[in-house]
Amino acid sequence: MMASRSLANTPHMHFPASLYIGLDGEITVSTDTGPLSARAVLVRPNCEQCVDTHDGAVLDLLIDADSAAYRYLEPVLLERDAVALDIEKITALLPRCQEALNGSLDCDSAWHLVEQLLIGFSAYRPERPEFDPRIEAIATELRRSLPVNPDIEALAKQAEVSESRFMHLFKQQYGLPVRQYLLWARLRQAAVLWQTGMMLTDIAAEVGFYDQAHFARTVRRMFDFSPSWLANPNNLQLHNCQCDEP
Numbered sequence: 676m677m678a679s680r681s682l683a684n685t686p687h688m689h690f691p692a693s694l695y696i697g698l699d700g701e702i703t704v705s706t707d708t709g710p711l712s713a714r715a716v717l718v719r720p721n722c723e724q725c726v727d728t729h730d731g732a733v734l735d736l737l738i739d740a741d742s743a744a745y746r747y748l749e750p751v752l753l754e755r756d757a758v759a760l761d762i763e764k765i766t767a768l769l770p771r772c773q774e775a776l777n778g779s780l781d782c783d784s785a786w787h788l789v790e791q792l793l794i795g796f797s798a799y800r801p802e803r804p805e806f807d808p809r810i811e812a813i814a815t816e817l818r819r820s821l822p823v824n825p826d827i828e829a830l831a832k833q834a835e836v837s838e839s840r841f842m843h844l845f846k847q848q849y850g851l852p853v854r855q856y857l858l859w860a861r862l863r864q865a866a867v868l869w870q871t872g873m874m875l876t877d878i879a880a881e882v883g884f885y886d887q888a889h890f891a892r893t894v895r896r897m898f899d900f901s902p903s904w905l906a907n908p909n910n911l912q913l914h915n916c917q918c919d920e921p
Contacts, residue, residue, distance in 0.1 A: 676785060676914040677735045678776040682728045684899035690851060690859040691737040692745055693718040694792070696765070698772055699731030706756040713759035715796070717748060721850055722756045725899070734772045736789060739859075740850045741806070741814070744789070747797040765795040778912040785914040809834040810841075810848050817853070818860045823883045825853055857883075858893060865890070866913055869906045878902075 678698075686705075695702055697714045704716040705725050718724050720740035726733070738745045752758055771788045774780050780788065813830055830853070831841035842852065849856055861882040868878045879890035894902045904910050 676775060676789060677737065678732070678772075678778075678912045678914075679728075679735070679910065680732045680776065681730050682726055682733050682735075684725050686723050686725045687895075687897055687899040688721060688723045689737070689897040690720060690849075690856065691739045692720045692748065693724065694736040694738060694748070694760075694796075695726060696734040696736075696762075696772060696792070697728060697731055698734060698769065698776060700729065702726060702728045702731065702733055704757055708756050711757050711759055714762035715760040715765070716757055717751060717760055717796070718757045719752050719755070720745075724757070732773075732776055734775055736792065741811075741848070744793055747793045751797055760796050765792055768792060768795065775914060776912060778908065780914065782914075806848055807844055809836075810844050814845070814849060814856065817857055818863075821857065821861055821864060821883050825857065827853065859897075862894065862897065865894075865902075869902075870913065875902050875906065 693716075695704060695716045695718070701712050701714055702716065703710050703712045703726070704718060705711070705727075706718065706722055726735075738748065751760070768788065768791055771780075771784075771791075775785065775788065813834060817825065827842065828838050831838040834841050834844070836844065845853055845856070861884065864882045865878050868881060873881070875890070876887050879887045882890075884890040884893065891902055894900065894905065898905060905913075
Protein backbone atom coordinates (compact mmCIF):
# COMPACT_ATOMS: atom_id res chain seq x y z
CA MET A 676 0.00 0.00 0.00
CA MET A 677 1.42 3.34 -1.08
CA ALA A 678 0.07 6.79 -0.31
CA SER A 679 1.17 10.00 -2.02
CA ARG A 680 0.04 13.61 -1.72
CA SER A 681 0.24 14.04 -5.48
CA LEU A 682 0.99 11.68 -8.36
CA ALA A 683 1.36 12.05 -12.12
CA ASN A 684 3.34 9.52 -14.12
CA THR A 685 3.80 8.13 -17.61
CA PRO A 686 2.79 4.65 -18.87
CA HIS A 687 4.31 1.76 -16.92
CA MET A 688 3.45 -1.86 -16.13
CA HIS A 689 3.84 -4.14 -13.11
CA PHE A 690 2.81 -7.60 -11.91
CA PRO A 691 0.19 -6.68 -9.29
CA ALA A 692 -3.25 -5.20 -9.79
CA SER A 693 -3.63 -1.56 -8.71
CA LEU A 694 -6.51 -0.19 -6.66
CA TYR A 695 -6.31 3.62 -6.69
CA ILE A 696 -8.38 5.69 -4.28
CA GLY A 697 -8.46 9.46 -4.68
CA LEU A 698 -8.46 11.03 -1.22
CA ASP A 699 -9.17 14.61 -2.36
CA GLY A 700 -11.25 14.07 -5.49
CA GLU A 701 -11.35 12.26 -8.80
CA ILE A 702 -8.20 10.82 -10.31
CA THR A 703 -7.60 9.83 -13.95
CA VAL A 704 -6.16 6.44 -14.83
CA SER A 705 -5.27 5.79 -18.47
CA THR A 706 -4.81 2.35 -20.06
CA ASP A 707 -4.81 1.08 -23.64
CA THR A 708 -8.60 1.38 -23.62
CA GLY A 709 -8.47 5.10 -22.76
CA PRO A 710 -8.71 7.38 -19.71
CA LEU A 711 -11.02 6.68 -16.79
CA SER A 712 -11.82 9.33 -14.17
CA ALA A 713 -13.33 8.41 -10.79
CA ARG A 714 -12.62 8.52 -7.05
CA ALA A 715 -11.68 4.81 -7.09
CA VAL A 716 -10.24 2.82 -10.01
CA LEU A 717 -9.17 -0.82 -10.22
CA VAL A 718 -6.59 -1.85 -12.86
CA ARG A 719 -5.89 -5.47 -13.75
CA PRO A 720 -2.43 -7.06 -13.29
CA ASN A 721 0.19 -6.70 -16.04
CA CYS A 722 -1.67 -3.77 -17.61
CA GLU A 723 0.13 -0.67 -18.90
CA GLN A 724 -1.21 2.34 -17.03
CA CYS A 725 -0.53 5.92 -16.01
CA VAL A 726 -2.12 7.97 -13.25
CA ASP A 727 -2.84 11.66 -12.74
CA THR A 728 -4.27 12.69 -9.37
CA HIS A 729 -4.65 16.34 -10.44
CA ASP A 730 -2.53 17.48 -7.47
CA GLY A 731 -4.66 15.49 -5.04
CA ALA A 732 -3.65 12.74 -2.62
CA VAL A 733 -4.04 9.07 -3.57
CA LEU A 734 -3.90 5.66 -1.92
CA ASP A 735 -2.59 2.87 -4.16
CA LEU A 736 -3.04 -0.78 -3.18
CA LEU A 737 -0.71 -3.08 -5.12
CA ILE A 738 -2.36 -6.50 -5.01
CA ASP A 739 -0.36 -9.47 -6.28
CA ALA A 740 -2.22 -11.44 -8.93
CA ASP A 741 -1.43 -14.70 -7.11
CA SER A 742 -2.73 -13.52 -3.73
CA ALA A 743 -5.92 -14.56 -1.96
CA ALA A 744 -6.79 -10.85 -1.68
CA TYR A 745 -6.94 -10.46 -5.47
CA ARG A 746 -9.62 -13.14 -5.64
CA TYR A 747 -12.01 -10.66 -4.02
CA LEU A 748 -11.52 -8.19 -6.86
CA GLU A 749 -10.92 -10.27 -9.98
CA PRO A 750 -14.63 -10.67 -10.89
CA VAL A 751 -15.20 -6.91 -10.58
CA LEU A 752 -13.04 -6.28 -13.66
CA LEU A 753 -15.23 -8.38 -15.97
CA GLU A 754 -12.17 -8.92 -18.21
CA ARG A 755 -11.65 -5.17 -18.65
CA ASP A 756 -8.33 -3.38 -18.15
CA ALA A 757 -9.75 -0.92 -15.63
CA VAL A 758 -13.07 -0.17 -13.93
CA ALA A 759 -14.41 2.68 -11.81
CA LEU A 760 -15.60 1.62 -8.36
CA ASP A 761 -18.28 3.22 -6.20
CA ILE A 762 -16.48 5.37 -3.61
CA GLU A 763 -19.67 5.47 -1.51
CA LYS A 764 -19.03 1.85 -0.53
CA ILE A 765 -15.91 2.82 1.45
CA THR A 766 -16.74 6.38 2.58
CA ALA A 767 -16.46 5.40 6.25
CA LEU A 768 -12.90 4.19 5.63
CA LEU A 769 -11.58 7.43 4.12
CA PRO A 770 -10.35 8.82 7.48
CA ARG A 771 -8.26 5.64 7.88
CA CYS A 772 -6.92 6.14 4.37
CA GLN A 773 -5.82 9.60 5.46
CA GLU A 774 -3.91 8.00 8.34
CA ALA A 775 -2.08 5.84 5.78
CA LEU A 776 -1.14 9.01 3.94
CA ASN A 777 0.24 10.48 7.15
CA GLY A 778 2.24 7.33 7.87
CA SER A 779 0.51 6.70 11.19
CA LEU A 780 -0.69 3.10 10.67
CA ASP A 781 1.16 0.10 12.08
CA CYS A 782 1.31 -3.20 10.17
CA ASP A 783 -1.81 -4.73 11.71
CA SER A 784 -3.84 -1.55 11.20
CA ALA A 785 -2.66 -1.23 7.60
CA TRP A 786 -3.65 -4.82 6.79
CA HIS A 787 -7.04 -4.32 8.47
CA LEU A 788 -7.63 -1.25 6.31
CA VAL A 789 -6.68 -3.15 3.16
CA GLU A 790 -9.01 -5.99 4.08
CA GLN A 791 -11.92 -3.63 4.77
CA LEU A 792 -11.35 -1.82 1.46
CA LEU A 793 -11.39 -5.12 -0.43
CA ILE A 794 -14.56 -6.25 1.31
CA GLY A 795 -16.16 -2.85 0.73
CA PHE A 796 -15.59 -3.03 -3.01
CA SER A 797 -16.52 -6.71 -3.45
CA ALA A 798 -19.33 -8.42 -1.56
CA TYR A 799 -18.29 -12.03 -2.14
CA ARG A 800 -15.32 -14.36 -2.63
CA PRO A 801 -15.51 -15.81 -6.16
CA GLU A 802 -15.02 -19.45 -7.02
CA ARG A 803 -11.56 -20.07 -8.43
CA PRO A 804 -9.50 -23.24 -8.92
CA GLU A 805 -6.69 -23.70 -6.43
CA PHE A 806 -3.13 -23.16 -7.62
CA ASP A 807 -1.02 -26.19 -8.53
CA PRO A 808 0.77 -26.83 -5.20
CA ARG A 809 4.01 -27.84 -6.97
CA ILE A 810 4.22 -24.51 -8.80
CA GLU A 811 3.10 -22.57 -5.73
CA ALA A 812 5.87 -24.15 -3.63
CA ILE A 813 8.47 -23.23 -6.23
CA ALA A 814 7.21 -19.64 -6.43
CA THR A 815 7.41 -19.37 -2.63
CA GLU A 816 11.01 -20.57 -2.67
CA LEU A 817 11.90 -18.19 -5.51
CA ARG A 818 10.55 -15.25 -3.49
CA ARG A 819 12.66 -16.36 -0.54
CA SER A 820 15.95 -17.01 -2.36
CA LEU A 821 15.69 -14.50 -5.27
CA PRO A 822 18.08 -16.35 -7.64
CA VAL A 823 19.70 -14.10 -10.24
CA ASN A 824 19.70 -16.81 -12.93
CA PRO A 825 17.05 -19.41 -12.05
CA ASP A 826 17.72 -22.88 -13.43
CA ILE A 827 14.47 -23.54 -15.27
CA GLU A 828 15.41 -27.14 -16.03
CA ALA A 829 16.02 -27.84 -12.33
CA LEU A 830 12.76 -26.14 -11.35
CA ALA A 831 10.88 -28.25 -13.88
CA LYS A 832 12.43 -31.41 -12.43
CA GLN A 833 11.39 -30.26 -8.95
CA ALA A 834 7.82 -29.89 -10.20
CA GLU A 835 8.09 -33.30 -11.93
CA VAL A 836 7.09 -31.90 -15.34
CA SER A 837 8.93 -31.10 -18.57
CA GLU A 838 10.64 -27.72 -18.91
CA SER A 839 8.10 -26.50 -21.47
CA ARG A 840 5.21 -27.70 -19.30
CA PHE A 841 6.67 -25.97 -16.24
CA MET A 842 7.03 -22.66 -18.10
CA HIS A 843 3.44 -22.96 -19.34
CA LEU A 844 2.06 -23.78 -15.89
CA PHE A 845 3.98 -21.00 -14.19
CA LYS A 846 2.83 -18.34 -16.66
CA GLN A 847 -0.73 -19.68 -16.57
CA GLN A 848 -0.78 -19.57 -12.78
CA TYR A 849 1.05 -16.29 -12.14
CA GLY A 850 0.41 -14.37 -15.34
CA LEU A 851 4.04 -13.88 -16.39
CA PRO A 852 7.29 -15.85 -16.92
CA VAL A 853 9.57 -16.87 -14.06
CA ARG A 854 12.22 -14.19 -14.65
CA GLN A 855 9.68 -11.37 -14.76
CA TYR A 856 8.05 -12.76 -11.62
CA LEU A 857 11.46 -12.62 -9.91
CA LEU A 858 11.91 -8.98 -10.94
CA TRP A 859 8.76 -8.10 -9.00
CA ALA A 860 9.87 -10.23 -6.04
CA ARG A 861 13.18 -8.33 -5.97
CA LEU A 862 11.37 -5.01 -5.90
CA ARG A 863 9.17 -6.26 -3.04
CA GLN A 864 12.30 -7.10 -1.05
CA ALA A 865 13.89 -3.78 -2.03
CA ALA A 866 10.86 -2.00 -0.52
CA VAL A 867 11.51 -3.79 2.77
CA LEU A 868 15.16 -2.74 2.70
CA TRP A 869 14.31 0.89 1.82
CA GLN A 870 12.49 1.13 5.12
CA THR A 871 15.60 0.05 7.05
CA GLY A 872 17.57 3.02 5.72
CA MET A 873 19.94 0.91 3.60
CA MET A 874 21.77 2.75 0.81
CA LEU A 875 20.34 2.26 -2.68
CA THR A 876 23.64 0.88 -4.00
CA ASP A 877 23.60 -1.76 -1.27
CA ILE A 878 19.95 -2.58 -1.89
CA ALA A 879 20.61 -3.13 -5.60
CA ALA A 880 23.33 -5.66 -4.79
CA GLU A 881 21.34 -7.32 -2.00
CA VAL A 882 18.31 -8.10 -4.17
CA GLY A 883 20.30 -9.33 -7.16
CA PHE A 884 20.59 -6.47 -9.66
CA TYR A 885 23.77 -6.17 -11.69
CA ASP A 886 24.34 -2.60 -10.55
CA GLN A 887 22.46 0.47 -9.33
CA ALA A 888 21.74 1.57 -12.91
CA HIS A 889 20.00 -1.75 -13.67
CA PHE A 890 18.03 -1.39 -10.45
CA ALA A 891 17.01 2.18 -11.29
CA ARG A 892 15.91 1.24 -14.83
CA THR A 893 13.72 -1.57 -13.51
CA VAL A 894 12.07 0.63 -10.88
CA ARG A 895 11.43 3.37 -13.43
CA ARG A 896 9.97 0.91 -15.93
CA MET A 897 7.53 -0.49 -13.36
CA PHE A 898 6.65 2.70 -11.46
CA ASP A 899 7.90 5.59 -13.65
CA PHE A 900 9.85 7.01 -10.71
CA SER A 901 13.46 6.81 -9.62
CA PRO A 902 14.34 4.63 -6.59
CA SER A 903 15.48 7.73 -4.71
CA TRP A 904 12.07 9.41 -5.24
CA LEU A 905 10.18 6.32 -4.09
CA ALA A 906 12.43 5.88 -1.06
CA ASN A 907 11.91 9.47 0.14
CA PRO A 908 9.16 9.50 2.83
CA ASN A 909 8.38 13.12 1.93
CA ASN A 910 7.17 11.86 -1.46
CA LEU A 911 5.56 8.58 -0.55
CA GLN A 912 4.40 6.55 2.44
CA LEU A 913 4.94 2.84 1.79
CA HIS A 914 3.13 0.11 3.75
CA ASN A 915 4.62 -3.28 2.92
CA CYS A 916 2.91 -5.72 5.29
CA GLN A 917 4.85 -8.89 6.05
CA CYS A 918 2.05 -10.50 8.08
CA ASP A 919 0.51 -13.76 6.89
CA GLU A 920 -2.90 -13.25 5.35
CA PRO A 921 -5.79 -14.78 7.30
